[in-house]
Amino acid sequence: xxxxxxxxxxxxxxxILGETQIxxxxxxxxxxxxxxxxxxPENMLVYGNKLxxxxxxxxxxxxxxxxxxxxxxxxxDGPRQKESVQEFLTYSSNIVDSAHRHYSEKFPKATLQICLxxxxxxxAASLVHTLFHGSPPLHKVASICGFLPELxxxxxxxxxxxNILGIYGANxxxxxxxxxxxxxxxxxxxxxxLTARETRQGHEISPENLQELTDFFNxx
Numbered sequence: 001x002x003x004x005x006x007x008x009x010x011x012x013x014x015x016i017l018g019e020t021q022i023x024x025x026x027x028x029x030x031x032x033x034x035x036x037x038x039x040x041p042e043n044m045l046v047y048g049n050k051l052x053x054x055x056x057x058x059x060x061x062x063x064x065x066x067x068x069x070x071x072x073x074x075x076x077d078g079p080r081q082k083e084s085v086q087e088f089l090t091y092s093s094n095i096v097d098s099a100h101r102h103y104s105e106k107f108p109k110a111t112l113q114i115c116l117x118x119x120x121x122x123x124a125a126s127l128v129h130t131l132f133h134g135s136p137p138l139h140k141v142a143s144i145c146g147f148l149p150e151l152x153x154x155x156x157x158x159x160x161x162x163n164i165l166g167i168y169g170a171n172x173x174x175x176x177x178x179x180x181x182x183x184x185x186x187x188x189x190x191x192x193x194l195t196a197r198e199t200r201q202g203h204e205i206s207p208e209n210l211q212e213l214t215d216f217f218n219x220x
Contacts, residue, residue: 034118113139
């Protein structure tokens, strides 16, 4: 599988875009990958490039919170986490809308299906956006070693059920398995379709994870 990549900016933030060979007469997955805390889109691209995705376009955005030394996060931890997560939701909604509009204009005959996935805080970001997403709707969401932060109290609730894959490690020393498990239980309680897998991995993205993501996002 050949993926062609390019860099652009939306909202003054770096976005790495990728495209496989597209057939516009079939549904096209728009797969948005969210990096972990104190990281970069390039770090996420290393893993995303190993996914064998069919008829897909990709976006790897840069987080909005400056963590220093050229690294980025999705929100700030600490006493103002709720407010920071609320700001993230505005940012993520704009990013998803921008990606959808960009590829809708490029492939006007295609039906785009929006998919999110992320690792660690990026997995958390995927889940948080899913809880409060509006339009355009989400198709599939995957979280690896994700959790839930303090959630804002005044955000609009989600508008549709989403198919979610959650993977977390029993030996994760950064995000304990009970936190990841609790986050996925919350997603199920909100009416989402959940497939949860506890593995023996630590805080990492494994080759097995990448195969599961490939199988999850590709059409049956």
